[in-house]
Amino acid sequence: MNLISSLEECTTGLYLFLNNRFSDAINLIYPWSHNSMYHALIYDILMVVKAILTFEPHDIQIGMTTAKNALKTCNSFRRKSRITSLSRIVTKHGIKALKEEELHAEICYAECLILKSAVTFIQDDSLLGFLKSGINVGLSYQIYKDCQQVLIQIPNYQSKSHKHLVGGIKFGLGAFNLMLSLVPPKTLKLLNIVGYFGDREVGLGLLQESASENHINDILSAFTLLFYYNYINIAFGVEKGYNSAIDGLFLTYLRKFPNCVILVFFHARFRMLKGHFEFAQVKLRKCIFIQNEWKQIHHLCYWELMWCHIFLQEWREAYHYASLLSQHSRWSKAIYTYSKAIILALLPSDLVSEDMNALFLKVDSLRIKIFGTSVPIEKFVAEKGERYATTSGWFTAQPILEFLYAWSGFRVMSKRLDLISSWLSLIDKGEDILKENPSKEYGTDDISLLHLLKGLCLKHLGKYSRAEQYFNHVIQKEKLLKYDHYLVPYTHYELGILYYLKGDYVSAKKSLDNIKNYKDYAMEARLQFRAHIALEQIAKPNSQ
Structure with a gap:
């Protein structure tokens, strides 16, 4: 050989x-x-x-x-x-x-x-x-x-294998530039790779070149790009960061391998990000149908199908997929159990067959550890599960609203203004309920969460001035918050992105710099990554 x-x-x-x-x-x-x-x-x-x-x-x-x-x-x-x-x-x-x-x-x-x-x-x-x-x-x-x-x-x-060598180097350097550009400098020091800094544009360019050429690593380059634009950029990137050139590249591969389960899955995800949730569901079901050998790919589809139904406020169908995940997937039993509980909170009582409070309390026992520490999102939902299981009078949609925000759900829905408006109506309803029956213990935290999310919806609807007002409401109540201290630094982030979209880069940088003043809050590392990427984007000459 x-x-x-x-x-x-x-x-x-x-x-x-x-x-x-x-x-x-x-x-x-x-x-x-x-x-x-x-x-x-x-x-x-x-x-x-x-x-x-x-x-x-x-x-x-x-x-x-x-x-x-x-x-x-x-x-x-x-x-x-x-x-x-x-x-x-x-x-x-x-x-x-x-x-x-x-x-x-x-x-x-x-x-x-x-x-x-x-x-x-x-x-x-x-x-x-x-x-x-x-x-x-x-x-x-x-x-x-x-x-x-x-x-x-x-x-x-030159030789017959030269293109594989060149393509492999482009793939490797492209992936490294992309990966390292996402990591704040302090984290790079911990990773023991001090002195290496990535350039995102260089990384994406190298990967696109590699994916467009014919060699052994071309498909890996394509998958890396697809994962970046479909997930990483949605979770951490700023809202101007999409490159339409990836669409043409993706379609080239899809024509070549029309039944490749991974490409069909990404096709569904692409359509989700364009707001075509019903079409995405068809593609996800096709994913489940076309292969039965690696059932774990089915679980990825269940997760996305659950979200499609949540976005459309179809609670019974969303609960079905959350149940399938909690039964069959090993990835995060804590997240899946919490998902079931927060959807149960919105189902009519005659359709509920499980004890919602028991599910909420079970979440903490299902958490996993990586490097001896809890996964931040699991820690977050475990604390929330205990809160919702042991208190009453909370707005029934509040847990799912928090969860939606934690998973960048409003960003995913941003192309569907009708859905953003529908969720805004739900938030307005919750605001009225909380004002009528405020909780002595959680009142300020609850209303501040709704104000953050209300500002976020208004931002997506292009109503920047009103959005800014609601973001400022949250920041003004900082000293009154008892539990959800993550709300203020995350609001500074959303306010910074709002200014960035308006073209006010000075105010955007100021808001994002404020995040450095906060420590020891829920999902802190995630926000630091987001702020690092946003500040880097603002600093680029072409942003101005």
Whole structure:
């Protein structure tokens, strides 16, 4: 199995995978995974993806074993007895001092390091595991940069496998630039990769180039872009950050693999983000129908279907999918149980078969830990679950409104002004109820939440002045808040984005800078990421 043969067979394996023939892909790739670097890499990718999807301890262990074996296989093809970097070897001795196979081995090794870091992240909950992941990430990035320098030194070098080398480097550097651009500098120091800073535009550009070319990593580049625009940008990005060029790229892949379950899933998500929730439901159901081998993909569909029904305020259907998730998915039993409880609060009593308060109280016992610490969103819903189970008189839609905000739901709905208006009516109703029967304990916190969400809806409806008034109401009540201290820093963020959309960059920066004055509130890390990205966007010359 030479280099060209291995690239051809691995491409066939990937095509099988993209046509939902998962077992066939694995059976083709596995036999050579200890003797061929690209077979080792592709098998590693398949096993790590499966581990992340299932979250089953058995699959996670297989993922870790595969990652270690893949590193060992790739390492056997790397240059031996290397004291200096590859780029310096080429500078000193010329390209003939380096075998092409050794360059490919470096790229495969760097990619396997990232995969091992991903498995370590979900398997080892210790600080040591966290640091190991950071070291592997830093080493991988350095390998990609070194290989890029080698290619710069040999511009006329061509071979049958050259495009795979170039595409792999673009994928690696693109992914790193994108990932590191999202991380605040303080977090980079913790990751032990100090000195590396990413440029988001460079990263997106490299990934788009890589996804547009024909090589072994093209589909990974495309999936990285799709995940970024469909999830990361919605959760953390500012509201002007969409690149329409990704639509054409996505459609090219969808035409090539019309039944690829991952591409159909992203098609559904794309349509959700354009406000076509009913169409998205059709695509998500198709996802469930076209493959039955990796049932965990069904769970991703259940999650999105649940949200489609929540956005449309179809509570019975939303509850159905929340129930399926709580029964079958291992990802976050706490989140799924809380989802069921908050939807039950809105169902007519004759349709309710479970004890809502019992579900709320159960959430805390279902939390998981990563690196010995709680997942912030799980901690948030556990505290809320206890509050709603042990108190009465709260507005029945309040838990789902909070949950919607925590998952960027209003941002997802922003293209559907009719739905934003419908949710605004629900918030108005809650405001009237809370004013008539204010809670002595939670009154200020409750009304402040509704004012934040009211401001958010008004912002999406283009009513900036009224939105600003409601945001300021929350900030003015800061000292009266008893529990929900996250409301004020998050309001500063929403106010900053409002100013940004209006083109008032000075006020936007001032509001976002205010976030640094707050510590120890719910979902703090998430807001720090968001603020970092927004401030970076405002600082760019083209923003002005």
